Amino acid sequence: MAPLRPHLPDLPVRGVLAELAEALAANRPVVLQAPPGTGKTLLVAPSLLGAPWLAGRRILLLEPRRLAARAAARQMARLLDEEVGRRVGYQVRLERMTSAATRIEVLTEGLLVQRLLNDPGLGDTGLVIFDEFHERNLASDFAFALTLDLRRVLRDDLRILVMSATIDTRSVADHLGEGSRVVGVADRAWPVETHYLDHPPSDVVPLPRRMAGAIADALRETAGGVLAFLPGEGEIRRTAALLRTMPLPDAVDVHPLFGALPRQAQEAAVAPAPSGRRKVVLATSIAETSLTIQDIRIVIDCGWMRVPRFSPRRGMGRLETLRITRDRADQRRGRAGRVAPGVCYRLWDEPTDRQLAPQALPEILDADLAPLRLQCADWGCADRADLPWLTPPPDAAWRQATALLHGLEALDDDGRLTPRGRDMARLPVHPRLAHMIQRAAEVGCPRRACLLAAAIEEAGADPDLRYETDARRLLDRLDGDDERAGKGDDWVRRVHLLARQWGRHFPSADRQAADAGRLIAWAFPDRVAQQRGRAGQFLMVNGHGAVIDETDALAGAPWLAVAELQDVGAEGRIRLAAPLEPDQVQDDFAGQVRIEDVVRWDRREERVTAMRRRRLGALVLGEGPLREFPPDAMLEALCEGIAAKGIANLGWSDAARNVQARILLLRRVFPEEGWPDVSDAALVQNLVAWLGDALADCTRWEQVRRIDLCEPLLALAGSRRRLLDELAPAFWRLPSGHRAPIRYDQGDQPVLAARLQELFGVNETPRVAGGRISLAVHLLSPARRPLAVTSDLASFWKTGYPLVRKEYRGRYPKHAWPEHPV
Structure with a gap:
């Protein structure tokens, strides 16, 4: 029989294992800070196998990525001299290797969330370890909040251990509560020498070319394998293409490593290089944590990372390329010192390094919260304050997610789960796709809906489909006998496997057909789109615009149902959609059509x-x-x-x-x-x-x-x-009995215009407004031509009139010009 506790290799974390065991035995939550390469992922869980307080229950070790979870399980099983699936097992999406003998199970955080929702007591578990917690992805933050809530309400004997190289240990320990313990490992396994550029990199030289040049130089100057960090798949492929054209040293193998790669290619990238050969791994952030790539002695960091961002207002996501943060740069550098002394080349200068932000923002601040909101309701939380979040979800994103789920009939007016919402929560897919599957089941086509949902989720993993805009082509590739799923087409195999898993509670055969557009509209009712009179230009139900290249076959469709939309500016860019028939819109959304x-x-x-319109949202x-x-x-x-x-x-x-x-x-x-x-x-x-x-x-x-x-x-x-x-008054009565109009719209002073002879006998200037405003008197000739303007008639009669009389009485001899007019 194998020993309960294995012989542990001499790695730096070994020096604190007794301290960890003591704190956990006392049921104190623990935060372990240990630099990369110190052995925390490999040694901590196996060292606790013999702990009496486990009482035969399992240790769950959470990893942020599937590749890391499989690698950690293999390394621990090797330490125990066993096959994976015995005392050490793992579960990732579509794959589980455990048995009744499994005591340590490695899994991704999202699977722990599903497990907690299905088994809120987590009765077979004695310890939950959150590894690489500094990544603060949405699933890890949610799993952490649920685990704390479980410990607080039901399982005060459940142990919690948080591990990271770069996390702010004090804030996490404070959040874990009174009695929590911080344990630190000061020593690194191996030193890492760090080099910077002498000056900022030129933007004129594209990043793939700069990286390829740095890799070529490192291979000539330094021994060992190279791990190069790049923002995404596009930069990786372009760098790999450039390396193939360069005079590299002999016996160098170049391996890409990113999330969408098939598992076999990922495994090849992290496997030891064949004897006598050197390895260059071009990786995204997938290689930042947990993985030990045996031959790596050199890390080249481009200094950039690509992160998802979600806009609650527009309901769309986008990818942003950002400057690396200090904690993630340190994680990357640590990859060079996992198995021997290493070198890290940073493709930026030291002034830039001093300006790096200390930590990346938690994903919860920029994520689509609809899945989390549905799972919160399934847990029994109608308000975001009901859970002990390390970082609370933003109010705007929480409200947007609540509104979406209410529109999908998953939440009632109080924010609590409806019967439909409970069925949706049982499906491990985005609530939109879960709603599509439930609606399809009601009309008799759940199998088709499960296939489309799986195809949408897996489309990015196949290079041939990554830029496909027509969802019908995804289904075309899947149509045919399921036997094809096991004969060389890995994407078809995965999609059928997922579809069978999600559809196991539904009838195995559909009794009714449904096209892709109608199915997508059930998942994305707010993205039903109507052409705006020009090919490629659409308006969606939610009022936002959407565009697709006018040369695309979908650009001329009168109606589309949009499954994927990228936030790239004023209008979203359609990434995946299918045509929709107008009568389908009328039938499926009759209850939402309003007369206006x-x-x-x-x-x-x-x-x-005046028009009477029938509207569906903005359409x-x-x-x-x-x-x-x-x-x-x-x-x-x-x-x-x-x-x-x-x-x-x-x-x-x-x-x-x-x-x-x-x-x-x-x-x-x-x-x-x-x-x-x-x-x-x-x-x-x-x-x-x-x-x-x-x-x-x-x-x-x-x-x-x-x-x-x-x-x-x-x-x-x-x-x-x-x-x-x-x-x-509008008029002034003259001595003659006539009424002369007063104009008030000629300026600040009202104007009275009358023939001079009609004002004989008027010595005082007329006034209005209770005597407060004098009129400007315009004196006219008998022919009603202007003679003079005055605001003081008494003065005019004395000084102005004699001059006027002298000049005009000869012109108008038939009219009176008395010497004394008053």
Whole structure:
């Protein structure tokens, strides 16, 4: 029988194993900080196999990636001199190697979440180890919160151990609560020499070319294998292509390593190099943690990382390339010192290094929270404050996820799980795809839906399908006998395996057909899209625009259901979609179609138009003329038209402008008396109160222009109309008995214009506004031509009149020109 505790190799973490065992035996949560290469992933779990408090229960070791989980299980099994699946096993997506004898199980964090939801007590587990916790991906943060909640409520005997090389241990320990313990490993396994550029890299030289040159130099100058970090698959492929054209040393093998690679290619990248050969591994962040690649002595870090970002407002995700952070740069450097002294070349200069941000942001701050929100509801949490988050989910993303799940009928109005939502939560897929499968099951085509869901999730793993935009082609590749799944097409095999796993509770055969567009619309009802009159331009139900290359076969489709959308600017770029028939939209979303009467001002025709529309969100399904105009809507449209045309373009008469000016004068002179503001700026803001009654029979601009504006203006004065006539009269009675109009719209001073002879006998200047404002008197000739302007008649009669009399009495001898006119 194998010993319960193995003989452990002499790695730095071995010095703190007793301290760890003591703290865990006392049921104290522990945070272990240990640099890369110190043996924490390899040694900690096996060292605890004989702990009495385990009482035959398992240790769960969580890894952030499938490749790391398989590698950790293999290394620990080798330490125990056993095959994987005995005392050490693992579970990753589509793959499980465990047995009744398994005491250490390595799995990814997302699988722990599913396990907790299915078995909230986690009864067969005594210890949960969160390895590489500094990565702070969404699944690890959620699994951590659920595990803490479980320990707090049901399992106070459940031990928790958090391990990382670069995490802020104090904040994690504080979050774990009173009694938590921090244990540190100070020594590295092997020293790593770090080199920087002498100056910032030139943007003129593309990153793949800079990396290829650095790899070629390192291979000539330094012994051992090379691990080169690049942001993504595109840069890896371009760097590999450049290396194939360069004069590298003999016996060098180049291996790509990224998440979408087939498992066999990933395993080849991390396997030891054949004797006499050197290995160059071009990797994304997949190789930052947990993996020990035996031959690596050199790390070349490009200094960039690619991270997903999600916009709650637009409901779309995008990939951003960002400068590496300090913690992740240290993780990458540590890969060079795992098995021997190493060298790290950083493709940036030291001033740039000093400016690196200390830590990457937790993924929970920038992620699509719909899956997490559904799983929270399944756990019994309707509010985000119900769980002990290390970093709480952002409010905007939480609300967006809640709204989406409510639209998918997974949550009720209180944010709690509906029966449909409970069924959706049982499926380990995004809630959108889970909703599609449930709807398909109701109409008799769950198998087709499971196949499409699996194809969508796995499309990025196949180079031939990664840039496919038509979802129908994914299904075309899958159609045929399932036997094909085991005969060389790895992508087909994986998709069928996933589809069978997700569909095991549904009938094995569909009783009804469903095309890809209809299925996708059930998953993405907010992304049903209607062409906007130009090929490749679409408007979606949610009101956002979406585009696809106009040369794409889907660009001419009247309707699309969009499965994948990339946030690349003002409008999302369609990455995967399928045509949709209009009658399918009508049938499947009949309950969401609303009737809307649209009364608006037509600027081109300058009239009110009224239409009855059938709408699905932002999309118009159909419309027709509305025979009767709803009065309130018509008035609102007319006011919109008047505002657009401008107040000044109404049918203003001189009399109307004078009424306006009279009221404004009194408002200025008597501010305390509350005369209404009838300026153009105020009137346009108060069109309904001003012109509402006058617009009752109008529908066209020409009718609006014919409205006499005097009465509506006087109506604004209300009960003060008589006072208006007293304080700002429209006319002045002359000694002759005639009435001369007073113009109030000529400036700040009202104007009285009359023939000079009609003012004989008037010595005092006429005044208005209770005597506060004198009139500007325009004295006219008998032919009503201007003679003089005065605001002081008494002075004019004395000094101005004699001069006027002398000049004009000869021109107008039939009219009186007395020497003493007063």
